[in-house]
Each structure stands twice: as structure tokens, then as C-alpha cells.
Amino acid sequence: SYVLTQPPSVSVAPGETARITCGGNNIGSKSVHWYQQKPGQAPVLVIYYDSDRPSGIPERFSGSNSGNTATLTISRVEAGDEAGYYCQVWEDRSSDLWVFGGGTKLTVL
Amino acid sequence: EVQLLESGGGLVQPGGSLRLSCAASGFTFNNYAMSWVRQAPGKGLEWVSFISGSGRPTYYADSVKGRFTLSRDNSKKTLYLQMNSLRAEDTAVYYCAKGWEEMATISRVFDIWGQGTMVTVFS
Numbered sequence: 001s002y003v004l005t006q007p008p009s010v011s012v013a014p015g016e017t018a019r020i021t022c023g024g025n026n027i028g029s030k031s032v033h034w035y036q037q038k039p040g041q042a043p044v045l046v047i048y049y050d051s052d053r054p055s056g057i058p059e060r061f062s063g064s065n066s067g068n069t070a071t072l073t074i075s076r077v078e079a080g081d082e083a084g085y086y087c088q089v090w091e092d093r094s095s096d097l098w099v100f101g102g103g104t105k106l107t108v109l
Numbered sequence: 110e111v112q113l114l115e116s117g118g119g120l121v122q123p124g125g126s127l128r129l130s131c132a133a134s135g136f137t138f139n140n141y142a143m144s145w146v147r148q149a150p151g152k153g154l155e156w157v158s159f160i161s162g163s164g165r166p167t168y169y170a171d172s173v174k175g176r177f178t179l180s181r182d183n184s185k186k187t188l189y190l191q192m193n194s195l196r197a198e199d200t201a202v203y204y205c206a207k208g209w210e211e212m213a214t215i216s217r218v219f220d221i222w223g224q225g226t227m228v229t230v231f232s
Binding site: 001031033037041042044045048049088089090095096097099100102 | 170217222223
């Protein structure tokens, strides 16, 4: 089955830029979606189809996807951005059609 | 406002059964595919099952195939997950999630999630 690899943790100081990667074989040929999950809460979609933002998500959140790596970028990081972040793709050649990465814990120093 | 409200979680012994429900409001339920996604304690997200707006097709993760059955009652705007032959590894918070694409047979992204219901399988 298709595997998505994320770093377990990323740390960044307030006001800096956080980049969270999601690796997968030729992931650039797929559409990648990103979810934010704060402790005790349900996931929230923050980026869909590689780089689109749902209404209500700040412009500080952006996404890109090329080659074997997709990236979620959070500019001007705030304390409230501290959360887990998960990438996800739909892979019709996998037995499990909807695949999530293992998640990355973003810590704001 | 679009809302999803799960119910039906609880404690069950291995081999037992539970039925989860997800009540939807704020959108045209039958126009959207729905899924269940679970999260074991301290772990990541795992997709469990999918159903189109019409009720067919349905898809299941290998880990639950043959044990779980997903259905929907569009007249009641409710999604159901029948879970049989439960195992300890099924212990998780179960979220129902709405597909983003309207009138699509397959929805690739989940735009709205419920708050989840906890299922604990213990011996």
C-alpha cells in the first residue's frame, strides 16, 4: 500500500516560518490534503488539492507539491498554530484508498 | 452551519459488536459521500470506511473488511457503522467526515469532521 512519511516533530519560534514535509513515491502526481488537529479536538482541513485554502483558514497557511515531497508552509507562526498536522492522499492503486501520513507535531517555542 | 454528531461509542469486550451513528445537519446529506476515520490513543489518523451519497459504492480498510459495515439513511440524514467481531486494536476515537466534492462518486478530501465517539475494546 502507498506510504506517506512525515517527520514526527517540527519546532519553530513565533513569527518564523514552519515547513512540514510529506514524502511519498511520486507524490507530485497526486493531490495532497492537509489537516490540523489540536489536542482533544477533531481534525480541521487547512489545505486541499495541494495548495487551496478552505474559507476561514488564514493566508499564512500554504501548500506545495512536487516530485516525491509535498510541503505545508505556515508563515509568521503563532502560538495557536501549535498542533498535529497530517497529510492525506487518495490512492486508487492502494488497498486502503485514503492514506494518511503519520502526523507531525508542530511545537511553537 | 454544517454539523456532524457521532454517537454509539462505548466499552465492549473482544468479539462484541457496536453500532456507531453520525447525524448530519446543515447540508444536503444525500449529495455528499461520507467516511469514518479513526484514531487510536496517542496515534495518527486511519481511514476506516467510505460510502457514496447514494449508498453505493462502499469501501473498507483491509483492517476492518469483513467485520464492519457502513450504511446510510438519507431520509434521516444519518450514517451508520456496524462493527462486529471487535478486537483490542479497534480501540480508538471514531470520527465521521464529510466529503468535500458534491455529487461525486468518490470524494478525495474530507472537509468537515464530527467531534468523534470513543470505542474501547477490553477484556
